[in-house]
Structures are given as C-alpha cells and as structure tokens.
Amino acid sequence: MNNPASSSDPVSLVSPSTAAKTVPEWRQYLRFLWNAFSQSVEGGWKFYVWMTLLTAVFLVGANAWAVQVRDGMALTSMSDHVSWGLYIANFTFLVGLAAGGVMMVIPAYLYHDEQMHDIVIIGELLAIAAIIMSIMFVVCDLGRPDRFWHMIPGLGKFNFPVSMLTWDVIVLNGYLVINLHICGYLLYKRFRGQAPSTKMYVPAVLLSIVWAISIHTVTAFLYCGLGGRPFWNTAMLAPRFLASAFVSGPAFIIVAIQIIRSQTGRMFGEGAIRTLVSIIRITILINLLMVVSEVFVEFYTGGSHTSAAKYLYFGLHGHNELVPWIWTALTFTLVAVVLFMQSNVNRRPVILNVACLLAFVGLWIEKGMGMIIPAFVPSTLHEIVEYRPSLTEWKVTAGIWALGFMIYTLLLKITINVHSRKLRDASGARTIRSEDSLAMSSEE
Amino acid sequence: MNHSETNKPITPCSGNCSCDGGSREKDPWTGNDGSNRRAVLKGLGATLGVAAYAKALAPLTELTQQTSMAEFLQKHYKELTTDEITVVLDRLTRETKEQYGADVTISDPKPIEGVKFGYGLNLSICNGCRKCAEACHLENNHDRPSNQSYIRVFEMTKGSMDFEKGNVHYEHPVPQPDKYYMPVQCQQCEHPPCVDVCPVEATWKEKDGIVVVDYNWCIGCRYCEAACPYHARRFNWQKPEIAAEEINPDQGYLSNRIRPQGVMEKCTFCLHRTRNGRLPACLEACPTGARVFGDLNDPDSEIRWVLENKRVFVLKEELGLKPQFFYFFDE
Numbered sequence: 001m002n003n004p005a006s007s008s009d010p011v012s013l014v015s016p017s018t019a020a021k022t023v024p025e026w027r028q029y030l031r032f033l034w035n036a037f038s039q040s041v042e043g044g045w046k047f048y049v050w051m052t053l054l055t056a057v058f059l060v061g062a063n064a065w066a067v068q069v070r071d072g073m074a075l076t077s078m079s080d081h082v083s084w085g086l087y088i089a090n091f092t093f094l095v096g097l098a099a100g101g102v103m104m105v106i107p108a109y110l111y112h113d114e115q116m117h118d119i120v121i122i123g124e125l126l127a128i129a130a131i132i133m134s135i136m137f138v139v140c141d142l143g144r145p146d147r148f149w150h151m152i153p154g155l156g157k158f159n160f161p162v163s164m165l166t167w168d169v170i171v172l173n174g175y176l177v178i179n180l181h182i183c184g185y186l187l188y189k190r191f192r193g194q195a196p197s198t199k200m201y202v203p204a205v206l207l208s209i210v211w212a213i214s215i216h217t218v219t220a221f222l223y224c225g226l227g228g229r230p231f232w233n234t235a236m237l238a239p240r241f242l243a244s245a246f247v248s249g250p251a252f253i254i255v256a257i258q259i260i261r262s263q264t265g266r267m268f269g270e271g272a273i274r275t276l277v278s279i280i281r282i283t284i285l286i287n288l289l290m291v292v293s294e295v296f297v298e299f300y301t302g303g304s305h306t307s308a309a310k311y312l313y314f315g316l317h318g319h320n321e322l323v324p325w326i327w328t329a330l331t332f333t334l335v336a337v338v339l340f341m342q343s344n345v346n347r348r349p350v351i352l353n354v355a356c357l358l359a360f361v362g363l364w365i366e367k368g369m370g371m372i373i374p375a376f377v378p379s380t381l382h383e384i385v386e387y388r389p390s391l392t393e394w395k396v397t398a399g400i401w402a403l404g405f406m407i408y409t410l411l412l413k414i415t416i417n418v419h420s421r422k423l424r425d426a427s428g429a430r431t432i433r434s435e436d437s438l439a440m441s442s443e444e
Numbered sequence: 445m446n447h448s449e450t451n452k453p454i455t456p457c458s459g460n461c462s463c464d465g466g467s468r469e470k471d472p473w474t475g476n477d478g479s480n481r482r483a484v485l486k487g488l489g490a491t492l493g494v495a496a497y498a499k500a501l502a503p504l505t506e507l508t509q510q511t512s513m514a515e516f517l518q519k520h521y522k523e524l525t526t527d528e529i530t531v532v533l534d535r536l537t538r539e540t541k542e543q544y545g546a547d548v549t550i551s552d553p554k555p556i557e558g559v560k561f562g563y564g565l566n567l568s569i570c571n572g573c574r575k576c577a578e579a580c581h582l583e584n585n586h587d588r589p590s591n592q593s594y595i596r597v598f599e600m601t602k603g604s605m606d607f608e609k610g611n612v613h614y615e616h617p618v619p620q621p622d623k624y625y626m627p628v629q630c631q632q633c634e635h636p637p638c639v640d641v642c643p644v645e646a647t648w649k650e651k652d653g654i655v656v657v658d659y660n661w662c663i664g665c666r667y668c669e670a671a672c673p674y675h676a677r678r679f680n681w682q683k684p685e686i687a688a689e690e691i692n693p694d695q696g697y698l699s700n701r702i703r704p705q706g707v708m709e710k711c712t713f714c715l716h717r718t719r720n721g722r723l724p725a726c727l728e729a730c731p732t733g734a735r736v737f738g739d740l741n742d743p744d745s746e747i748r749w750v751l752e753n754k755r756v757f758v759l760k761e762e763l764g765l766k767p768q769f770f771y772f773f774d775e
Contacts, residue, residue, distance in 0.1 A: 055493065063500035070503040072682030072705045073664070080678050083669040143664020143679065143706025146511060150520075150644040150663055157520050157645040157661075165643035165667055227763045228637065228673025304608055381596065381628060381675045382607035 032188050032425070039423050040413040046263075050409065054402040061399010064392045065140050073143055075392040081385035082376040086393045087141040089368030090400070093248070094134035095219045096241055096367060098175065100249015101127035102212040107275050109205050115271040118419070120205075121186065122260075123253050124179045125411040127212070131176045133404040140396050164222045171215045178208045183411070187418045192425045216241045223375070231308035231375040236290055241367070243287040248363045250276040250283075251356035256412075258349060264416060274346055281340050284359060288333065291366070307382070308374040316378065321386045326370045332362030511704075512539070520645065521658040521698070532660075533697060540702060545688040552697040553719035555652035561713050561768065562653070563724075564736035564750045565627060568774035571732055572597055572618040572625030579729030580629075583714060584700040585692050587684040594711035595629040595726060596675065626771070629726070630655065630676035630711035631759060634766030638668035638677060638710075647708070653740075653768050654713050656698040662707040669708065673760050674767075677710045713737070740768070 041051075068075045078085045104123035108116035139145050150156035151169060160166040182204050189196040220238035227233055254276050257269040298309035310316050315323050339345060339355035346352065378384045389397075417423035514535055518524075524532065533550045540548050577595040586592035598610035602622055610626065619625065636655050639647050646662040649655050669677045683705040695701040696716030703709045714724040718737070727735040738747035747770075750756065754772035 055496075059496050059500045062497070063503070066501045066503035070507050073679070074681035076681075078681075080669065080675070083666045083679060138665075141665065143666070144662065144704075146507070146516060147644075147661070147663045150646070150661060159643050159645045162640050163643045163667070165641065165665065169643065222667075226637065226641075226671050227765075228671060228760075304606060307608065375670075378608070379675055380673045381598070382610065383612060383675075 028192070028425075029184075029188055032191050033184075036187070036191070036414040036417070036423060037410075039417055040410045043413070047409075047413075051406060054406045054409075057402035058399045058406065061396045061402065064395035064399065068140075068392055068396065069145060075390060077387055077390040077393065079385055079387070081379045081383060082373060082387035084141070084372055084376070085387055086369070086389040086397055087137045089372045090364075090397055091134045091137040091141070092219060092241075092371060093364050093368045094130045094137065094404075095172070095215055096245035096363075097248050097252060098127045098130035098134065099212040099216040099242070100245040100247070101125075101130065101179075101253070102209055103246050103250045103276065103279055104253060104272065105205060105209055105212075107279075109202070110209070113271075113275065116275065119257065119269050119272050121183055121415055122256055122412070123249065124183050124208070125408060125415065126249065126252060126256070127179045127208075128176065128183065128411065129404045129408040131172055131179070131215075132407060133400050135172060135176075136400045136403070137397075140400070164218065164225055167218045168215075168222060171211065171218050175208070175211050175215050178204055178211055182208065183415075187415060190418050191423060213242065216245050223371075228380050229375040230305040232371075234294065236294055240287060240290045240294075243283050243290060244363050244367055246283040247280055247287060247359050250280050251359045255353055255356050255360075256408075258353065260412060260416070264420075273352075277340065277346055277352070280356075280359065284333070284337055284340060287363075288337065304382070307378050311377050311384075312370060312374040316384060319377070319384050319386050321388055322369065322373055322377075325365050329362045329365035329370055332358040333366070336362060515660060515704075518660050520661050522648075529697070536697070536701060540691075544686065544691060544702060546691040546693065548691060548693040548695050548701075550695045550697055550701050551716065553716055555650050555654075556719060557651075558741055560651075560653045560740045561632070561718060562738065562740040562747045562751075562770065563632070563713065563768065564747050564754075564756070564770045564772055566732075566734040566736070566754075566774060567624060567626060567771055569732045570625045570627065570734040572599055572614070572623070573731060575729040575731060576627055576726035576735070579725040580711070582690075583692055583717075583725035585684070585686055585695070585702050587680070587682075588686050588690070592678060594676070594678065595627050597625055597627045599623050600626050627726075628674060628676075628759070629769070630713075631674050631765070631767030631769040632711075632713065634768060635764065637671040637673070637765060641667045641671040643667065647710075650698075650715075652715075652719070654715050655710065656712055656715070657708050657710060658698070659701070659703050659707045659709065664706040664708065666708065673763055673765070677708055680705050680707055680709065 043051075064075075076085060076087075101123040104116055104120045107113045108120045139148065142148070151158060151166075153160070158166055158169075160170070182201050185201050185204075186196055217238045220241040223229070223232040224234060224237040254273055257273060261267060261269070295309065295313070298306050307316055311319065312322050312326050314320070336355045336359035339351055339358070342348075342351065345355065373387055377386060414423070512535070518532060519528070529552055533552060536550050537548060540546055540550075574595075574597045577593040577597055580586070580595050581591065581593040584594065596612050598607060598612055599614045599618075599620070600607075600623060601609040602624055614620075632649075632653055632655055634653075636647075636649055639649055639655060643665065644661060644663055647655060647657045647668060664679070666679055669679060680703050684702055686702065691702070692700060694716060696712070699712040699714065699716045714722075714726075718724060723737055724735075727737050736746050736750050738745035740747060740751075742748065750772055751770060754774070756770045756772040758767040758770060760767075
C-alpha cells in the first residue's frame, strides 16, 4: 500500500524529480508486484471463505507430505512393482492442462482474433498455476526432496541430454518463466497506464505456443521412450497427450470465464467461449479416435503385450482395481462429446459447464491413473501387484490442487484489479505531478 | 498508493511507518477505524496461519536426525578425492554405529583393471530352492521386515518362456516335475536404460561392467525403476530395519552398506566381494552349482567356456540392452 520506491527513499525528500527519474524499472516492477499481491488478498467474505478453505486443505496436504518425507514413501501405496502412482498421474495431467492454456493464445495471435487478446491472459495464468502444481507433484514424488539441488545444472549433476527427465525440467521451468514474463509484463504496463511494446511480449507469446507443444511432447517422451514398458512404448502417446491437453485446457478456461463473469458481474468472453467450444469439438474427437486406435491395436493383435490393456479395461486374473476408473472416464468423455456436439451448447451455460466438467474429469482419469498404472500392472516380469492410492497420497494431491486454486484465484484477482483500474500506479501520477510543480516553481 | 499526499507538501513522515502521521487524511485501507479492526483481524489471521504452517511442516525438522549436514552437502561419488572418500567412509561407519549399533567396515573397492564380469545360470539344474535369494538378503543388509532381495526366482511352466505363466509365490517342495526355475536379478546391461534415464547421474556403469548407484546422490525419482525391463531395481520405501547382530560388517560404499531411506538400490554382483577375488554370495549359496561367475575378458575363465560350449540365451534380447547375465542349458 505504501510505496517503498518513492516515499521511503530519502533522495525523494530532497529532489523528487531526480528520484523519479532514477527509480529503476526493476524497482518499479517490484513495487507493482507488492501492490498487486497486497491488493489481491483483499476481498469480500466469499473470497475469504474460499481462501481459508483452500488454505486448510493445503495445510492438510503439506502436513501429509512432511510426514511422508520423514517416515518414507512407504506411506504411499506405491511399491517396487507399481513405482509411480497418483502423484505422477496428476503431474502428467497438469502438464497437459498447462499446455492447453495456450489454446486461447493460438487463435488470438496466430489468427489475429482481436476479441481474444484481452482474455488470453486467463489461459496463460492457468498455465502458470498448472506448471507450479505439476512441479510440486514431482517434488512430492521424490524420495529425497532434500537432494533437489543435485538436479540444478552447475551445482549438481544434470544428465542432459540423455535423460528425458532433464529435458522436462528445462521445458517446464522455461514455460513457467515465459508465461510469468508475458503476464507480468502486460499487467505491469497496464498498471503503469502505458501501452505495452509488442517487441517485449509478442515474440514471447509466439515462443510460448511452440513451447506449450514441447512441454507435453517431452512429457510423453518420458514414458514412450521406455522399451521395457510396452503399454507406454507407442508413438501415439505424444499426439494423444496433445489432443487431450487441448480438451482439458479449454474446458477449464470456459468454466473459469463463466465464474469470473458471475463474480464480477461483467459480461465478457462470449466470442472466446465460442472459439474454445469449436476447438474442443474437434480435439475431443481426435483424442477419442486415438484411444480407439490404441484399443484396436492392443486387442486385435493380442499376445502378452495386451495384458496391460486387458487389466485396464476388463481386469486380469481377477484383479480389476482400474476397471471402474477407466469406464467412468470413458462414460464421462462420451457424454461430454454428445453435449459438446449440441448446436446450441454455447447458449446453455449449465449444459456447457457440465460438458466441460465431464471432459475435464474424464481426461484426468484417462491420462492420469489410466495411463500411468497399467504400465506397471502386470510388472515387467508379469507379476500382478495392484495399486490403490493411500490416504497420504490423496491428502497430498488435494493439498496441491488447493494450492493451485489459490494461486490461480490470486492471479485472476490481480488481473481483474489491473483491468478494472482498481490497481494502478497512483504514485506514478504523483511523481509526474510533483515534477510539474517543481518545473513551475523553477520557472517562477 | 499514497493518494493523500499528492496535494500536500512532502513531510518527513511519508506514511510508510507505524506512526499516526498527524491529522492527514488516512489511506482508505488502513486509516479509518473500521479498517483498524480489520487490520487486527488480518494480523490475527496471519499469525494463526503462520502457526498452522509451522505445525503442518514440523515433521520436516525431525528429518535432520537422520540426515547430517555433511551428508546433505556431500559431492557426487565421482567427484570425491581419495581423502574426501576416506572422510565419507568414516562418517558412514560412525553413523551406522549410531543408528544401528553395529561396528562395520565400509570400503570402496575399485574395478580391477582389464576385468569385465559376467554371470551364467544353468537352467537345467537350478531347482528353485531360493537359497540365492536368501543369501542376497543376508549379504546385502536388506530390510528384514520386507524380506527384500535382489533375486526373484520364478517357477516356470515347461513349454513356455513367458513370465505370464510363471509364479514367484510358490510354497511347495521343489523341484516340481512339470516346472523349471528361473532366478532373475540385475542383468548388468551393456546399454542400461536405468543409467540413461537418471536425471542426476546417480547411477552408472563401472569399468568392470557393474551398474552401481551412489546412494548418497540418488534423489529417489524412481525413473530407473520404471525404465528397467528386468525388475532389477528396488526402492527404499522406508529406512531399512535390521538388527545389529544380523548386519554384515563387510560393506562397500557402492554395494551392500545399509542404504538410506528414499533412494534406489540394486544388485552389484557383490562388488565388495568380487573385486577382492571372491565370488558373489548368491553363487556361494547355490547348492546345485547352477551359477557361474567370472571374467569375460579372460579366455580361460569358466564363464567363457560356458558361452562358447553351451546353448546360451539372454532375457528379452529383442530390447537390445545386451545383458551380461546369461542363461544356459546343459544339453
């Protein structure tokens, strides 16, 4: 609230004009961040209830994680047979969600859909929140998070370019930085009341499109490059990941736009929703087509390699832990397809939201548990050890999602505050005025 | 944000402090009475919040009892000088005494120049007694409650090499007439996928062909466990439990020393034995003589004789990983 940049600076007491000129851009930016943050945590009772609830869930998750770090990963249901579980499932889905965030950027910038320009940031902010969440899921999956520094290039040992995981570290962090830059720059410029310079952000936007594709491709390569896991070892994985990402991302954004509308009472984004629905109509079918192709190859060919798919869809030798999951996912997806195909779905918000929610949850299962677990069941030596997430895993998962929602809420609030001019650079105006007055006094 | 100051002369108090700032118009957020109450509530909320965070994350502080600062800062094995390794080995010996109550000797045997280890297993005479798995359990200081071992013995159905028709959980006298037995452990691949995928180079192939793990460098991501087609890798889901009197005191840094919680481990061909001219524990324990171990570079070694004279195959040859573990039949 108080701006440290100009008022606490002793120089400004002596000569405001020199102070204003010498306040470096980075300090202005830091002040913007501070103002943005402190104002974003202000709100009505609904906001406080929402944030308190999320904080509570997050703390439960944080505590579960802390206990897991202390007592060991034995608190999860993972085993030497199923060595990745709910955490990596969520990680995979969230990388997709982050990539899907750019589905608004593509029409806006590549096809010059001007209507989309202002609300593109909703998708970019989603990407930021989703990337932070996905990184947190990986950290929670580590047996030794205290050795995280071993992965920092220069400090530790970074097995680049051989390990696909190092590629993932690079592209995920890069994507985070790109999106932080774009959002931060655009909001900062608006905060200052200045027009953004296209040189400063359009190249980054174009880069973010390519980068979004890369994060999900690399994440698919993590899995499909492993010859010992036939269920993953398919060239279809990366395209399938992308297609489904471009369903879950837009589905989330459609719902987010409507929530923002109802909370702020401002109607916007009608055109954006139409565009996003048209995108989903295509991508959801492409994804479904790829699922069908995989299922066909698995079952028509037969043999031992079919075991994983058999286990996933029908159960294997009486083991059917995943069967309810995958059929829920398929049902949700099919219902969502039918709903999205309704010609008037754009004008019926309830149906639209239900369709988005079904598609979102369906993909969370299909691409999460449905994609990770069957690769481990049966194991590489065909032993069948099943996996059902433990309470610790559910707590940690809920905690990270809660944190993600908190981050997204605050980022949206900052954006809304900036766009409604509630949050703007008042001191900047003051500086200019004091400069004027000084100029006048010197003339006198 | 100090809009109030815009039309006033600048005073020493800029509002960026806790003082009242005189009779000036107050900032609408913090200045008036209502906001004061709000500020108090917020302060209370923030304090409670911080306390809750501290409480939630408190278990992390207890971790320091397990992990010393020296361990936290320890460099990668390959970057340790001879002196530094001595310091590390001393520390590990001391920590084993403190945490497990056992006096052990931890050494760091290096690969023997010119030697490349290979392992052979005769399927014609293996009878599935699982003495090898038990010997591994004892030799390598495995976690006792989980009965961990680097070797899994499969009871296979005659007429099939498919593990889907195999079973590890057999509890009857062996050998059964319609079965044969197939122990599986690390195949020490020539092109190990587990090494490729490791993001921090915590696992690598040594000159003598043994794939090792630096237990003090591994971050526990378990990517190697996902990459291994032979189920050769194990994770320490919790701190290994083992009674002091059961601990094998003859330990190697890269092999059978007691592993920390949260890291990967695997078969090392008992390098603390084999690099000192002894045989792997699983071989010594085998009552049938089904196991053959030796130097692949030595033309007179038994393993070379087996490779040249027996019908030999490797597991999952189609994956192209070139295992250095060979199965063979007598006739």
